[in-house]
Amino acid sequence: MYSSLPIDSIKSDFLAALSQQHIVVEAETGSGKSTRLPLWAAELGRVLVVEPRRVACTSLAEYLTTKAANPSLISVGYAIRFEQHFDASTQVVFATPGVALRWLSDDQLAHFDTVIIDEFHERRWDTDLLLALLKQRQSHRLVATSATMDSQRLVEYLEATHLHAAGRNFMVDVYYHANDNQTMPSGDHLEQRIVKLVSQHYDTHQDILVFLPGRKEITAVTQALRRYFTDAVAADEMDVIPLHASVTDDERQRALTASEKQRIILATNVAETSLTIPGVTLIIDSGLERRTHQRNGRTVLLLHAISNASAEQRKGRAGRVKDGVCIRLYGKAAPLERLTPAELQREELVEPYLAALCCDAQFSQLSFIDSLPEKTLASAFQALQAMNAVTEDEVVTDYGRRLYQLPIDSLFAHLITAMPDRRHQEAMVDLAAALSIPQKLWQPPKSEQDQHALWLWLGQQYCDATALIKIVRADVVPEWLTVDDNMRVEARLLAAKMREVLQLPQLEVASAFRRQSWIEAVMAAVPELVYVRRERRRQALGNGFNEVTLSRDTLFGIEHDQSTEAAVVFDKFALPGKGIKQNIVLATCVAPVTLSQMVALDLGDKQQGQTVEAGAGHFQTAIERVYAGRVIDTQWQDVSGEAAGVAIVDLILANEVLEGLAARLSIDIKQWNLYLGLGRYQADICQREPEVIDLALWLSQQIADLGIETIDDIALFSAEDFIFEGIPDWEREEFDNQYPHSVNLNDFEMRIEYQISRKTVIAHYQQGNRKQDPKRWELPRWQGWRIKYKKASRTIDIH
Incomplete structure (x- = not known):
């Protein structure tokens, strides 16, 4: 039975408007917009639906292949990185934004009539860019949907028709679990707080959905809950399920499919929108997410309080089947942002810049909803120029297009293409794959025994970079090595895809390479990746522009390379420091090099x-x-x-x-x-x-x-x-008396500094036994000047 949904009320208006102009659909959680709109749009031609998250992309496409959701059995498929399930006759194709951008650069999305960008309020850089490019071309009917977007600005931006549909939510009671009304979300003791709340409420609810900021917290809470329920409840009565971008298909299906067991689903904000998780009647919201920021010219990922819009989205997941409850771990009057800021406002712009150029658009001239930060824009242009990816008049080079074909960061793409031969190129491909997956691939061993085993396993290739390459290439990794199997599968898929694009041998027959010559090729291609140790602060390294601190998880400095004075830093992770503009940048993938290698490559300046x-x-x-x-x-x-x-x-x-x-x-x-x-x-x-x-x-x-x-x-x-x-001789004596370069009192000597712009005189202590500060009457007149006295780090005004 094709059940009625709130979004059905706008169907006729939607179809009438779609043939005339762009549409902005504002619809609350549970309205059915993500499943109904693509099927309606298919009546007017082939439809591309852009979903910001892979989990939502595949789940929605799979749901729409069922007769209950799609009685007319309109053909539906999907495309995510490494996986495509559609053909030329498929009428509705769900795709992630990265895939959609690459198709746009290939053929301008010529095979589609309508493009629907779902959940636009998330304001990812790739959806913002895609909308800007399609708006400029005016080649497709555009539909932007959102549950919480500040929709009027979007309507004006697209000159679109604005349609609104209510959601289908039951009553959700909200409770705040905080010390006072203004308590902000916090990661302190998060694991214990979640376990305590779940233990207090699980027996009065059906399924429970817990929003956590990331995979690290999900893993910790999963383990704690499984320990708790092993002791408190029969294990077969409770299913604790993680839900984030990297979960297995089995975990995703368990999270999205009703079960006889009571389920506790621990999710990132991937569960905020699009996904329908049946049976949830209790939400526990940490109020936290991991969000990128620009700090001192660098994109930093850190824990951040969610916006009010996200909080409402999370709350709405509890009212899909019956009345529910939402417990928020922060105060009712906590000063949250109204909306989550757009990624283009808070991240480096190298990737979107190159993507726009490869779609034959000048990134700096595109019209976005929010203007781009000029400093970040200029920095991205300079970075692409340094890679020879763009000309001075903002035209992408053939080399830039080759970089864009590789589904990885522009820097790694540049390193791959800059390698002098195939065996070095293969090594760089496999390392780039290991460093481009969403989660960490491995954890270096801590015990001396396992460290020695690793040293024997790697042989002369002992470093972070070559360890990652060997983990990607190995058919089987040693049991004593802590490796994320899911991430290894994804890294191998990415490496295989890039090898195919570059017509390199398959992983199974990967070419052997010499670490020294490969590292030297990297150093020659991108010299700024080379860092030298600070002579006193041995954990710190610098390259003349930035400083990094060695991560605790790097092999650099373990056992045989403690005396190494330089390294190539392939991967860094920036954390906020104590000061407003400070960053702590951790070097997480490091390959040692020698000073003599640097000299041989003519790095540094002679003086x-x-x-x-x-x-x-x-x-x-x-x-x-x-x-x-x-x-x-x-x-x-x-x-x-x-x-x-x-x-x-x-x-x-x-x-x-x-x-x-x-x-x-x-x-x-x-x-x-x-x-x-x-x-x-x-x-x-x-x-x-x-x-x-x-x-x-x-x-x-x-x-x-x-x-x-x-x-x-x-x-x-x-x-x-x-x-x-x-100074003329006849004037010199008078000038020196009026503006002496030094002042000698009976018991000490001072050097005099004049700061003309500030009309300030600074008397610097030079020598002498006097302990008291000089008096004003002891010094020259210096009429109209402010006078300071400085001794060591202490500076005082002399009145």
Whole structure:
């Protein structure tokens, strides 16, 4: 029997509008929009339904193949990554946004007449981009649906018809489990709080749905509940089921199918929309999700309170079959956001930028519901330019299109295509697959015995990267190795798909590779992946732009590579630090390299270091190679030519030759620069141009003008041969009295700094035994200036 649903009330309006213009359908949870609208739209042509989540995509498609949901048996199929169940005659195809974007880049979705973007309120970057591209083309009838979207903005954006349908919810009573009304959602003791609530309420409810932020929490609560019910209830009376993006088909079916057993379903926000979970009468809502944010130029994934819109969605899952209850683990007046911010506003934009270009659109010129952050947009463009994926006038290159064909992060795609031969390309494909799955593939061993076993298993290939490659390639992994079997299957599928696209050998006949030459190819392709250890903070590494901290789960530093000073960092995970703009970036996949490998690849910059006397009148200077602020190599050479000039300046500034000259010139030049800054310069009386002078540069020019070419030549000159003509002689004494460069009191000495823009004088303690701060009457007048005194890290105002 084809049961009636609330959405049925808008069918005639929907069909009438669909032939004329775009439609925004606002419908509450339980209205039937996800199942009815595709079938109605199929009356006017072939339909693509874009579902933001794989679980919803497959479940809805499978449900619509039943006669109860689809009496006319309109043909329905689906497409997700690695899996397609449809053909050219299928009338309704459900697909994830990534699949839909790739089809758009291939043939502009020419085989579809209507595109329905379901659950648009989730505001994923790929659905936002897809809608923007289709809006620009005006090639398809568009339907955007949502239960909680701020729909009027979307209606105006699409110039669409707005249709609204009520939901079919029973009464849901809401209770708040918090210390006070404004208590925000918190992850503290979450496992214990969930177990306590379930134990108090399971015997008065049918099925229970618990919303948790992620797989980690779901795993912990699953184990705790199974322990509890093993002790408290017969095991065959209770089924604890995880529900997230990576569950098995069996777990998904158990979660979505009614059962004689009482079920406790532990879900991420994948269960907020689209999915119908029968029998649920109690919701326990942690009020938490994992959400990406932009912090200091980097996308960070962290625990975050949900929005009010999400809270309402979660509550609605309890009222689908009869009256229900929702328990929220936060206060009634907790200041939640109204809507979840769009991903395009809070993530890096490299992926959407490249996707738009490959769909023949200029990303920066697309019209989105919300304008894009300019800084993040510019950063993404620069990253793609560095990969040679885009031209200066924002046109995708052939190389950029090849990168987009690979269903992975642009950086990994770039590394794969940059490898010099097939065996290295295969290694990079398998590593990229291992690092591109939604969950962690493995857990390195903790015990010394298992660590040694791992070292023997990997042999000379011992590092995080090669361990992942071997885990992906192995037919069977050792029992002592903690590997997520589901994730390994997904990683192998992804690797197989990329090998097929690139016409590489299959996994079963993967080519052997030499780790050293492969790593060097990676270093040459993307030098910024190379990090060196900090000399003091040994857990920290830097590349000159960013700093990372070694994760506890990395093999880097275990056993045989404790002395390793550099590494290629393939994967990082950013966490929020203490400060507003701080991040803690953990290096989670690290491959050790040597400093000599870095030197051989010409990484770092050369600079002249110290000059030393190697013998009587014979000097050598250090030519240092510096990377990320650290000297990674030093070569000594005899001083001559241009290097001699730099060395002579260094010796003068160190007061090792021409004693006293550096101190005198430093004062003269500082006073001249102050003289200029105060506007005292007069062209008719000053002998030099009004230019700020740098002491080292001035000395270098003087040495060149005097024809000094070697260290020995300096012996022919004295300090009196170096005269800086700045402030006119007749004015200098008066200027020094008014603006002294130092102040000497009876018991101590101070160096004086002038900050002209702030009209501030800072007296820096230099030396002396006096403990008391200087008094204002002891110092020069400095009328109109603010005066500060600084000793060590302490700075005070002197009034």
